[in-house]
Amino acid sequence: MSVLVVGSVALDTVKTPFGEVKEALGGSATYFALSANHYTPVSMVAVVGSDFPKKHLDIFKKKRIDTRGLEIGKGKTFRWKGYYEYDLNQAHTQKTELNVFRAFRPKIPKEYEKIEYIFLANIDPQLQLSVLKQIKRPKLVLCDTMNYWIEKKRRELLLILKEVDILLLNDSEARELTGKHSLFKASRRILRMGPRITIIKKGEHGALMWSENFHFAIPGYPLEDINDPTGAGDSFAGGFLGFLAYTGDLSEENMRKAMVFGSVMASYNVEDFSIKRLERLKDKEIIERYREFKRMTHFEDLNKGAIE
Amino acid sequence: MSVLVVGSVALDTVKTPFGEVKEALGGSATYFALSANHYTPVSMVAVVGSDFPKKHLDIFKKKRIDTRGLEIGKGKTFRWKGYYEYDLNQAHTQKTELNVFRAFRPKIPKEYEKIEYIFLANIDPQLQLSVLKQIKRPKLVLCDTMNYWIEKKRRELLLILKEVDILLLNDSEARELTGKHSLFKASRRILRMGPRITIIKKGEHGALMWSENFHFAIPGYPLEDINDPTGAGDSFAGGFLGFLAYTGDLSEENMRKAMVFGSVMASYNVEDFSIKRLERLKDKEIIERYREFKRMTHFEDLNKGAIE
Numbered sequence: 001m002s003v004l005v006v007g008s009v010a011l012d013t014v015k016t017p018f019g020e021v022k023e024a025l026g027g028s029a030t031y032f033a034l035s036a037n038h039y040t041p042v043s044m045v046a047v048v049g050s051d052f053p054k055k056h057l058d059i060f061k062k063k064r065i066d067t068r069g070l071e072i073g074k075g076k077t078f079r080w081k082g083y084y085e086y087d088l089n090q091a092h093t094q095k096t097e098l099n100v101f102r103a104f105r106p107k108i109p110k111e112y113e114k115i116e117y118i119f120l121a122n123i124d125p126q127l128q129l130s131v132l133k134q135i136k137r138p139k140l141v142l143c144d145t146m147n148y149w150i151e152k153k154r155r156e157l158l159l160i161l162k163e164v165d166i167l168l169l170n171d172s173e174a175r176e177l178t179g180k181h182s183l184f185k186a187s188r189r190i191l192r193m194g195p196r197i198t199i200i201k202k203g204e205h206g207a208l209m210w211s212e213n214f215h216f217a218i219p220g221y222p223l224e225d226i227n228d229p230t231g232a233g234d235s236f237a238g239g240f241l242g243f244l245a246y247t248g249d250l251s252e253e254n255m256r257k258a259m260v261f262g263s264v265m266a267s268y269n270v271e272d273f274s275i276k277r278l279e280r281l282k283d284k285e286i287i288e289r290y291r292e293f294k295r296m297t298h299f300e301d302l303n304k305g306a307i308e
Numbered sequence: 309m310s311v312l313v314v315g316s317v318a319l320d321t322v323k324t325p326f327g328e329v330k331e332a333l334g335g336s337a338t339y340f341a342l343s344a345n346h347y348t349p350v351s352m353v354a355v356v357g358s359d360f361p362k363k364h365l366d367i368f369k370k371k372r373i374d375t376r377g378l379e380i381g382k383g384k385t386f387r388w389k390g391y392y393e394y395d396l397n398q399a400h401t402q403k404t405e406l407n408v409f410r411a412f413r414p415k416i417p418k419e420y421e422k423i424e425y426i427f428l429a430n431i432d433p434q435l436q437l438s439v440l441k442q443i444k445r446p447k448l449v450l451c452d453t454m455n456y457w458i459e460k461k462r463r464e465l466l467l468i469l470k471e472v473d474i475l476l477l478n479d480s481e482a483r484e485l486t487g488k489h490s491l492f493k494a495s496r497r498i499l500r501m502g503p504r505i506t507i508i509k510k511g512e513h514g515a516l517m518w519s520e521n522f523h524f525a526i527p528g529y530p531l532e533d534i535n536d537p538t539g540a541g542d543s544f545a546g547g548f549l550g551f552l553a554y555t556g557d558l559s560e561e562n563m564r565k566a567m568v569f570g571s572v573m574a575s576y577n578v579e580d581f582s583i584k585r586l587e588r589l590k591d592k593e594i595i596e597r598y599r600e601f602k603r604m605t606h607f608e609d610l611n612k613g614a615i616e
Contacts, residue, residue: 086489181394184532205513206527215604219514219525224492256607287610294609296523299564301602302595 002041002066003245005032006106006131007121007234008078009046009056009070014273015083018227024274025056026080028121028144031231033065034278035238035265036119038286039246042238043112045069045131049077049100059279069109073100088229088270089203108134117245119237120164122146125156132163140250142166142241143195144233150177162194168237170201183208199240199259201233209259216256221267221293228273232266235278239265239286264289310349310374311553313340314414314439315429315542316386317354317364317378320582323391326535332582333364334388336429336452339539341373342586343546343573344427346594347554350546351420353377353439357385357408367587377417381408396537396578397511416442425553427545428472430454433464440471448558450474450549451503452541458485469502476545478509491516507548507567509541517567524564529575529601536581540574543586547573547594572597 005028012026029046036042043066050072060067078101081094106127116139120128128143143164149157150173157177161167167190175181178189183200187210190198200208204226209216240262247254264286271277313336320334337354344350351374358380368375386409389402414435424447428436436451451472457465458481465485469475475498483489486497491508495518498506508516512534517524548570555562572594579585 182532182534184530202513205510208527208530215530216607217527217530217604218607219516219527222492222516222523222525224490226490253608257610260607290610294607296525297605297607299524299526299568299602299605300561302565302598 001117001245001248002043002115003036003117003119003241004043004045004108004112004115004135005029005036005119005121006045006108006128007032007119007123008101009044009048009052010078010080010101011052012230012274013079013081014228014230016088016228017084017086018225019273021228021273023079025059026230026274027078028123028231028234030275031234031269031278032119032121032238032241033060034063034275035235035269036242036245037063037065037238038265038281038283039239039242039261042066042242043069043115045106045108045112047071047073047078047100047104049073049075052077059275063279069107069112071104071107073103075100082230084229088226089205091230106131106134116140117241118142119241120144120160121234121237122149125149125153125160128160129156129163132160140165140241140244142168142237144168144237145173147173147176158193161190164195166197166199167193167195168199168201168233170203170233174198174200197255201236203229203232207236207259207263209255211252214252216259218259218263218293219297221263221289221296223267223271226270229270230273231275232270235269236262236266239263260290260293261286264293309425309553309556310351310423311344311425311427311549312351312353312416312420312423312443313337313344313427313429314353314416314436315340315427315431316409317352317356317360318386318388318409319360320538321387321389322536322538322581324396324536325392325394326533327581329536329581331387333367334538334582335386336431336539336542338583339542339577339586340427340429340546341368342371342583343543343577344550344553345371345373345546346573346589346591347547347550347569350374350550351377351423353414353416353420355379355381355386355408355412357381357383360385367583371587377415377420379415381411383408390538392537396534399538414439414442424448425549426450427549428452428468429542429545430457433457433461433468436468437464437471440468448473448549448552450476450545452476452545453481455481455484466501469498472503474505474507475501475503476507476509476541478511478541482506482508505563509544511537511540515544515567515571517563519560522560524567526567526571526601527605529571529597529604531575531579534578537578538581539583540578543577544570544574547571568598568601569594572601
């Protein structure tokens, strides 16, 4: 089954200790789409400007991402400029030019209305709410957010949280949203705000998934080289939701697998700048890293009576 | 089989956002011993001053820790004063009074010479070397260190690394020792320095174990409350080596289990100040948390052909 992402398509200028790119293809919808499309068809709602390079549109086309919901606005494409130091969990923003993104009002094409797996990438919670009003009975809504909305649009954010199944956010955002330092307490608090599952991303330190019934934790995949962490969270979301939509199975066991696929996609994405690694990624490599993840984290349970 | 620890016994004055203690029982040998003795008999080599409170000696006695190697020196006991802010991975030292620890020259009692499982806690690598000269054919030597020795006694540290089986250190120490930011690269570099296994502790973010043949990663155990991180690393070492000595099994499978027991002990230790939690910890609780760790981290491997 296909997935729908509503988010940003951007031109990113990024510098890390390992290199830099100028006006490279980026944005939450981009990373999500290029990750999820390894699993299942992806439809995209976003906006770019009239200056958006054709070569980037060609990437979407080549990857058979459905861009009927990608609006070409009057004006320039959203641009982000930032850098990372050795702490690759921390992005430093130098410049954000919203451009056409400022007036973005997501319009869901008729053909997308029945898509059942939805990713509301990190945009204004008011716009996230407007998306849900245009969708018919989704099976699963995954929602991302960021500190800016937690601070500036808390009321709207709390409204959208009542409507989504899973909230995806990073550790500092979880702490800011809940006022709880312990991620254990923060997760529990978020579940009371609406979502039945919370996923907390911890960058290179892995991720946690929390529900009333179970907790799941995975470490980060230890990488030889991390070149550019941009888009790791959205690549994670793409692997996670893409796998769930592909299998149509929302059992706890399958959710745990989806977390691993999410981590696999994020771990590949950060190996190169922009979407380069996702673009050339082979399905075989996904399977290989999943299995390596399993080998790397596996340990035996205790037999009855052990050390007792 | 029993384990031997050579390290410090100290009086710690510690403040965290959640409380404080004054001149509480601490030190690497103390935390290790009170953790490992849940698994196997522990013998200790350390030094305290003539001011060392009898109530602390009584704790060792009550826990049946063999203190024939605990010297009572002329002078005052080693004292450490420090605090933690919300980033509990980072200890801030306010005062270190070495006192009798300054002249500490570990003497291994005749009765200890044949102990086969050795923990060289974080002391001067020259002293660590002198310990190994006094021991007969150990089966496993686990060695800790810290930034101070990496900077001040690098030559001696490199000598001891050639003699130990496992080096245990935290992420920033691994980076400093090897000059490699990637923990993947740092681990590989350490293996070339001598140890056949490296364990990198990442505090609340879990731990990695690395050898030529396998990699193992576990996330941190998500805790509702962390009150005092002091001694987490030595509690980890106690669970890890205590379990290995108890089972006498150095297979990869058992090493993985030992990592989980180490994490369980560290996760309990940080729930209360000083050694209070380890002191009242029940074996049943260790088993419970191990099993919870398994439930929390488990996911199914892929069947042949999945998504392929």
